[in-house]
Amino acid sequence: MKVEAFPAAGSKVQATDFVVTIGGQAGNASVAIARLGGDARYAGALGGNDDAIANWIIEKLNAEHVDCTHARRIDGAMSSVSLIMLDATGEKMIATRRGEGILSAAPVDAEKTVDSVDAVLLDNRYPNFMMPIVEAATKRGIPRVLDLDRPASIDDPLLNGSTHVVSSAEAMRGTTGEQDFGAALKKLGQTYKGFLAVTVGPDGVYWLDKGEVRHMDAFKVKSVDTLGAGDTFHGAFTLRLVETGDVVEAMRFGAAAAAIKCTRFGGLMGAATRAEVEAFLKERA
Known part of the structure; x- marks a missing residue:
């Protein structure tokens, strides 16, 4: 729902627009991958056949050419729902x-879930679901990209079982206790030995390169909706990582896809196509 400014406690505001859509980290990222030309497979826990929301999620993902055959449907369970408000700057409240x-x-x-895939993209909100996926993907020797969206312990097996960790700013600070992103990356890098990065919205991406902190600026765009931008980055990053094996190229590709998404209202419905991302990057070469 779009508003000019977030309401104060106990007050009312007039909404200027609204949309009802699916979302979530895995849903947003899988749609981003599919629109960018990748083969996306969604594997997550959802309500059973009696859960209208879960049925709608599957229907929408299928319409985006996302394979949902490995989704876990649980009878009697209910899928998550969110109420999201966006202000005039595109910032969100959830x-x-x-x-x-x-x-x-x-x-x-888990082994069938990762069979024939080139990489897995994970989040740390459902560790019981994710750990068997990490273990199966490790056996296959494929990249395991973790969207670190909430603070974790430094010895977290999900974190340390991943080959690439791309964290949110809040999760990185919460995990390390460091406010400075360079210090946070170096601290976590003392124990975690894979690729390590943190996304900071309009301030771009910081990552650790052989012990040194590097930075990539975000693309400058007029933002109207940041919802799903981080998930879009993760999806695009993972796809491009598989295609090129180059983390810098993958981050730039992810940043472009996320920037385009921010210019469009409607959460994952604003995900870009491959042609749009390539044209965007060509204009800024």
Whole structure:
């Protein structure tokens, strides 16, 4: 829902626009990958056939050419829903009701879930579901990209089982106790030995390169909706990483896809196509 400014406690504001859509980290990222020309497979826990929201999520993902055959449907469970407000700057405020009966779910068959895929993109909100996926992907020797969206312990097995960690600013600070991103990356890099980066919205991306902190500026755009931008970055990053093996190229590609998404209202419905991202990058070469 779009508003000019967020309401004060106990007050009302007039909305200027609204849309009802699916979302979430995995949903947003999988749609981003599919629109960019990748083969996306969604594997997550959802409510059973009696959950209208879960049925709608599957329907919408299928319409975006996302393979949902490995989604875990749990009878009697309810999928998560969120109320999201966006102000005139594109900044968001979110209230979420976490799904009931899905937090402790595990995949039916993790090895089948990762069979024939080139990489897995994970988040740390559902560790019981993600750890078997990490273990199966490790056996196959494929990249395991973690969207670190909430603080974790430095010895977290999900974090340390990933080959690439791309963290939100809040999660990086919460995990390390450091406010400065350079200091945070170096601290986490003492124990975590894979690729390590943190996205900072309009301030771009910081990452660790052989112990040195590097920075990439964000693309400058007029933002109208930041919802799903981080997930779009992660999806595009993972796809381009598989295509090129170059983390810098993957970050630039992800930054371009995220920037385009920010210029469009409607969450994941604003995800860009491959042609749009390539044209965007060509204009800024």
